[in-house]
Amino acid sequence: MEIATSADGQMATSDALALVAAKRRKRSRSRSRAELVTLVLTDVDVCPGEGWNYVFGLARAVDGAAVASSARTMGSEAPDDVRLLFKVSAHEICHLFGLKHCKRYTCLMNATNSLDELEAKPYHLCPPCLRKLAAGLGADDDALAARAVGLGR
Numbered sequence: 233m234e235i236a237t238s239a240d241g242q243m244a245t246s247d248a249l250a251l252v253a254a255k256r257r258k259r260s261r262s263r264s265r266a267e268l269v270t271l272v273l274t275d276v277d278v279c280p281g282e283g284w285n286y287v288f289g290l291a292r293a294v295d296g297a298a299v300a301s302s303a304r305t306m307g308s309e310a311p312d313d314v315r316l317l318f319k320v321s322a323h324e325i326c327h328l329f330g331l332k333h334c335k336r337y338t339c340l341m342n343a344t345n346s347l348d349e350l351e352a353k354p355y356h357l358c359p360p361c362l363r364k365l366a367a368g369l370g371a372d373d374d375a376l377a378a379r380a381v382g383l384g385r
C-alpha cells in the first residue's frame with residue numbers, strides 16, 4: 233500500500249494508520265513480535281483526511297497505532313524544538329492507552345489546535361489523567377503518582 237500525499241504535501245493519517253494497522257495484525261500473529269503500541273514519526277505534514285486542516289499527530293486506539301509529525305515543530309519555519317515532537321508523541325501514546333482530551337486542567341492531554349497551544353501545555357498529565365493512565369496500564373497508581381511529582385521540575 234502506498235501512502236499518498238496531497239498536492240500541498242500533506243499525508244492523510246488515515247492512510248498511514250491503516251498501513252500500520254495491517255502490519256501490526258500480521259506481526260501480532262507471532263506473539264514474540266507483537267507490539268503494545270506503534271508510533272509512526274514523520275517529518276511529513278499530516279492531516280486526518282482529505283479536506284481537513286493539519287494536525288500535530290493522531291491516534292487510533294482501536295488499531296493501537298498513532299502518528300506524530302515534526303513538520304510544524306521542527307525545521308526552518310518552525311520552533312525547531314524536538315521537545316515539542318516528544319510532547320506530541322507522549323500525547324498520542326496516552327490516547328492509545330485510553331485517555332481522552334482533558335478539559336478540566338492544564339495537562340498534556342489538552343487538545344491543541346495551534347503551535348501556541350502546543351507550546352503552552354505541559355509535558356505532564358494532571359492527577360486525574362495520571363490516575364486514568366495508571367488504571368489503563370493496570371499499574372500501581374500510587375507509584376506512578378510518586379514518580380510524576382518530579383516531572384514538573
Ligand SMILES: [Zn+2]
Binds near residue numbers: 323327333342343
Ligand atoms: Zn489528542
Ligand SMILES: [Zn+2]
Binds near residue numbers: 342
Ligand atoms: Zn488531564
